[in-house]
Amino acid sequence: MNAPPPIANPGPDGSSPSVPTPVPTAAPRRVSQRLFSSVEGVFNEELFFLILCVFIGIFSGLAVVCFRLAIDWTHLALLGPLPEAHSWRLLAVPSLAGLVVAFLVLHVFPGIRGSGVNQTKSALYIFNGFIPFRTAVGKFICAGLAIGSGQSLGPEDPSLQIGAGIASALGRQLQISREKIRLMAPVGAAAGLAAAFNAPISAVLFVIEEVIGRWSAGILGSVVLAAVSSVVIVRSFLGSEPLFRIPVTTFKRPRELIAYAVLGLVGGLASVVFAKTIGYLRPRLKALPRWTQYFQPALAGLAVGLIGFLGAPQVMGAGYGFMDEAMHGQYVWKFLLILALLKIVATSISFVSGTPGGMFAPALFVGAMLGGAVGDIERLLFPHLTGTTGTYALVGMGVLFAGFLRAPMTSVFMVLEVSGNYEIIVPVIVANACSYLVSRSFLAVPIFDMLTRQDGLILPSLEEEREETILRVEDAMVAVPKTILSAQDYVDGNARRVEDSTETAFLVRMHPSGWNIITRDQLQRLYREGKGELTLASVLPSQTLPSLFPDLPLDSALHYVNDYPLVPVVNRADSRKLEGVVTRDSVFKKYESRPSVEVSSTS
């Protein structure tokens, strides 16, 4: 029997293991082969993996249903159905729960601090998809207790990690190949997030944008299957109601887009403030002596409770109920603005204290409040605007998603999927684009990348990939050589043609198509050997020279430039038409001239 894979030691916050130990792979591969050999022809590993994704979705969905019940039950038991300001519970409950959470995080579940998105990404890229099952259990208990007791955090990111943890554990137990085990974590993450959001498309996009960090057709099918099956499970237990009631949304005049663009700019700035606050406080609190970590969640709970006690209990917990109320015009703009600011403060405190919990719901909360406030102010100044408070709040959610989490595609689809209303797609795109641009202008890296870099990890991101300059063959291409030989001509004629040339190698145009190459020395040798009366075609080897197209990545030229002194670059529409050539020198010079990508740790 094979030994279980060694468990990586998580770092103090669970995101950066001190000694990343690779998981042994040879043994699982052997078992995997045995698993499928008996039923070859019916099940191959690909098909089995797809079916497994459905089961991951089912198990993740069941876990997320329990997680949501646990949060609701904790909230009801500890704070009551609708907590009101000036209640002593608001101070006591989050503080005491913070003490319990701190103890559990430090002594029982050491890998569960923070949101869970980065840990899942680390699992994919560093630990071969390995997430300890204990992390999923710990996340369930501690995040449930923290959010239920009123810490200003959301349940989505923990759901993502719970799903990833379940998937990873399942993959290990079934001993499928290392390649597939590595994919289990993002598949489970998509299932967990889809179940938490009740929105499969957004979950798939987010996992691709933020966890996997690249578009890959191979994994898309598995992620979609898992996400859809988990959503089906959640809906069968909890109904298909959205997280909040969708307000009446209106968008009538195109010139109102200016108002939404302003919302995007304001949301972008708020995102920057939010992310910078977390980025500034987190390393400083982590650097404090270890004993302070026993009290940080409790003090954060006390601070959040104090905000609630003094008159804004809306900022406690995930806050979906209050987003609902804000979207339906229950608050005046001044209060909406205050709630947005207080939520940024409360979430920053809760998150940097190391309390397990997510930032999705708080980002949506801030976006909804800010959107409602900006919309109301704009309508006060320009009464002809037709958008309702709910419309602005809904757009505002997407704005924070685009600016704070820097997931532009997810942000658009999330609003559309949650609202089920395509009428507001244009305002959403405009506002999100503005927010994204503002955030990028003031914030070098997205929040999740910033957190991983603070933990000393450098993981790939889709944003980096999107912006990476891709070198193409045309960038290294040099002009067509003056002398092109024809395979139909005789050797002596060709030898005369190259006499005055300074080049050492010459392209030969083959008939009817294709290219070959011959050096000056080879040509002269053939002439000396008395083969001057023969055509080049008859003396050249039959194997033709590989050719490239101008738009291919420059990497593809590397396969040939070592073997051939010249590689022809031809037109895609006419392979006899020469666009230029690449040489080893031209390719390497191009690589040398590219600015190096320097990854710096952001603190």
Next chain:
Amino acid sequence: MSWRRKLIPRSAPMLLLVLTVGAAAGFAAVGHLVTRYTLNQQARGRKLYYLGVADAAAGRSDDAIAAFRAALSCDPTNSQYQLSLARALRDSNDPSRLDEAESYLLALWQRSPQDAAVNLALARVAAHRGVIEDAVRYYHNAMYGVWSSDPDGNRSRARIELIQFLLQKHALAQADSELIALAAALPPDPAAHAQAAQLFETAQDYPGALAQYEIVLRLEPENSIALAGAGEAAYRAANYTLAAHYLHDAAQADPHNEQAKKLQDLTELVLASNPFHSHISDAERDRRITADFVQAEDRLLLCARQTGVDLDNSKSDGSKSVEVDNSRNRNSQSPPASPLPALQARWMAAKAQLRDLRSPTETDLPDAIMDVVFQIEQQTASICGQPQGRDLALLMISQKREAAGQ
């Protein structure tokens, strides 16, 4: 660990079977958990809901809203709670809460668009907002939707509410068509027909009102309110003979009804002054024309005095002077000249023909003379205000003649 690994099946179908069994077991366990939790929450929600109902009944709308909200937080998909909260929000006299009320109702509507109670609530929200098109649509949905109890009564009440809303918005034609539909479906209930009659009156469909009062009177012949209503409706419909009949009976049934008595007097005056009434002799017709003609002159002179127009100076060449005055007015942009001298000129011209009333060759003369009378009454009414007594009667006869001519 090795014993655990021994339990893991070695073939893919067996693994899938194990996973299926595991999923089914998980499904059952979570289902049990969710059911227990849901039942617990529902019980808590019910308590809060009844608290809200009591608050709403006592007029404490803010407390009711808070209680309904709390109930909904326990049982978020409960339609009854949502509907109650939406109603409480709508009735809270806070226009800013209408959006939220509408949102709840729209969510309910999407779930069951045939639910009449939801449609009625949405109609009321639209009515609060004054959006006629939406209100009419939702009221109609409510009328043709599914009611849990007393469907006929509820449908009728919804239509009456729609009619009242349309009347309030002065959409009289729409209201009238709804009233016709309402009247056709009313049960033989005097109160319902009386209400319909009043609505017809408000919609200015007096024949419709009269028809409804007559139904009431067939059911309750001694109903004094219906008698007075029928009389007034007939009077407004210019059916003076019938009006006199009903108003007479109304005055007898309820001697304290001053309005009925006043209308009865006026109606009798109309009947007594009308030279075109059938069943009167030629002599009586001539007598009435002569009396009306004299009455018109008195009215003309009185109006001239009231407005300070000197008819004596313009008596010699009335029409000419009017023409001159008018041309001067057009040139100088001064206020328009009074039409009273011209009217007096026409009256004088007609007076000369009055003696030919009995001539068998002058068959059109009664109409021509009464035209002058009617013109005087109409013009003086527009210049000097609504007349009283016989002048009013003549004005009403003229209006009836005009309506009949049209």
